[in-house]
Amino acid sequence: MNQPSTRYWEIFFEVFESLPRQGPGNRACAERALDLCRDLPRSPAVLDLGCGVGGQTLHLAELIGSGSIVAIDSHAPSIERLRAVVAARGLAQRIDAIVGDMASPQQPRGSFDLIWSEGALYNLGLRNALRICHDLLHPGGYLAFTDPVWRKDNPPPAIKASFEIEYPTMGRLEDDLAAIRDGGFDLAGHFTLPDEAWWEDFYTPMEARIAELRDQYSGDFAASAVLEQIAEEPRMHRLHCDFYAYEFFVARRPLPQNRGRPT
Ligand code: SAH
Numbered sequence: 001m002n003q004p005s006t007r008y009w010e011i012f013f014e015v016f017e018s019l020p021r022q023g024p025g026n027r028a029c030a031e032r033a034l035d036l037c038r039d040l041p042r043s044p045a046v047l048d049l050g051c052g053v054g055g056q057t058l059h060l061a062e063l064i065g066s067g068s069i070v071a072i073d074s075h076a077p078s079i080e081r082l083r084a085v086v087a088a089r090g091l092a093q094r095i096d097a098i099v100g101d102m103a104s105p106q107q108p109r110g111s112f113d114l115i116w117s118e119g120a121l122y123n124l125g126l127r128n129a130l131r132i133c134h135d136l137l138h139p140g141g142y143l144a145f146t147d148p149v150w151r152k153d154n155p156p157p158a159i160k161a162s163f164e165i166e167y168p169t170m171g172r173l174e175d176d177l178a179a180i181r182d183g184g185f186d187l188a189g190h191f192t193l194p195d196e197a198w199w200e201d202f203y204t205p206m207e208a209r210i211a212e213l214r215d216q217y218s219g220d221f222a223a224s225a226v227l228e229q230i231a232e233e234p235r236m237h238r239l240h241c242d243f244y245a246y247e248f249f250v251a252r253r254p255l256p257q258n259r260g261r262p263t
Contacts, residue, residue: 011217011226015209017077020201021055023119024246025146029197030059030118036189036250037114037142043067044113047136049102049129050074050120054082054095055201060116061094070107072100103132110138117145119246122167126176130183137253143185144250146193149173155243159236163244173247185251193246203234 004012016022034040044067048057051071061069073079082097100106102117103124115137121129126147133143148163150172155163163170171179173190180187210231217223 007222008226008229011213011223012230013075013077014213015206015227015230017053017081018209019205020053021118022052022078022202023146024193024198024202025056025118026197026200027059027063029191029193029248030056031063032191033144033248033250034060034063037144037252038188039140040064040142041067041113045111046070046114046116047105047107047112048072049105049115049117049133050123051078051082051097052120053078054085054097056116056118057082057095057097058085058089058091061091067094067113069095071095071097072102072105073097074099074101102129105132105136107136109135112137113141115141115143115145117143119146119148121145122147122170125169126179127183130179130185134184134253139253140255141253142188142250143253144248146246146248147176149176149245149247150243151245152243156240158232159240159243162233162236170244176247176249180249180251183251184253186254188250188252190247190249193248195241197246198237198241203237207231207234 044064046060046064046067046069048054048060048069048071051057051073052075054071057069057071071082076099079097079099086092086095086097102120115133124132130143137143148167148170150170177187210227214224214227217227
């Protein structure tokens with residue numbers, strides 16, 4: 001496949017940066033995943049990896065009520081946008097949004113009570129990402145993340161091709177559960193994102209934004225072609241979403257075994 005052009009990325013970011021989030025997920029799902037994190041400290045130290053513009057970071061800050069969140073993304077304009085919202089809402093004491101690479105997050109090992117990551121870990125390859133997260137959590141800490149999984153064999157070629165570019169090692173639910181276990185985590189629970197979590201804060205605003213930009217770029221052939229390419233994703237989802245899903249997983253780094261004392 002040809003490499004996407006500079007123009008492609010310009011238009012891509014013009015669409016994506018303006019959305020409330022850059023992947024599927026919503027507040028209700030975050031709340032459900034957080035409920036699976038039992039015995040979190042009252043003011044947990046949280047790390048949000050691949051936070052995008054921070055849709056879920058802001059939900060988490062609200063849902064947790066106290067504690068601190070370090071939110072990391074490699075795309076600087078998303079972090080700038082999150083910082084502006086954090087400042088406007090008076091959350092600067094609680095949310096520290098930084099530009100960084102989650103492959104080497106430059107955070108102290110064993111220091112987090114909770115690592116959150118929606119729709120981002122797959123960029124590192126799940127098993128590699130799990131290793132990094134295990135190292136950053138202290139024993140007893142939780143990892144809550146979403147990951148795309150295949151639900152059926154033989155997806156239509158267009159779906160297969162698009163995930164092959166995005167996430168070539170994408171597996172089925174059982175593959176992710178095995179990766180979690182092999183990564184040294186205990187599973188606390190998992191659930192499939194409902195369809196509204198794809199639309200509310202993601203595809204509905206994306207289609208609205210595409211419509212707005214179609215008008216703006218009506219005489220610009222190259223820009224219009226990119227917009228049509230991006231519009232394929234929600235269109236495909238409408239037709240074929242039964243072939244894949246986003247699964248929310250909550251896993252825990254085990255506490256050290258209580259070896260007991262000799263009597
Ligand atoms: N969690 C957000 C964004 C998901 S999109 C949401 O659910 O809305 C995935 C995000 O991961 C993008 O913002 C992208 O910039 C970021 N990302 C991809 N690779 C990264 C890396 N190596 N380090 C940090 N962020 C990365």
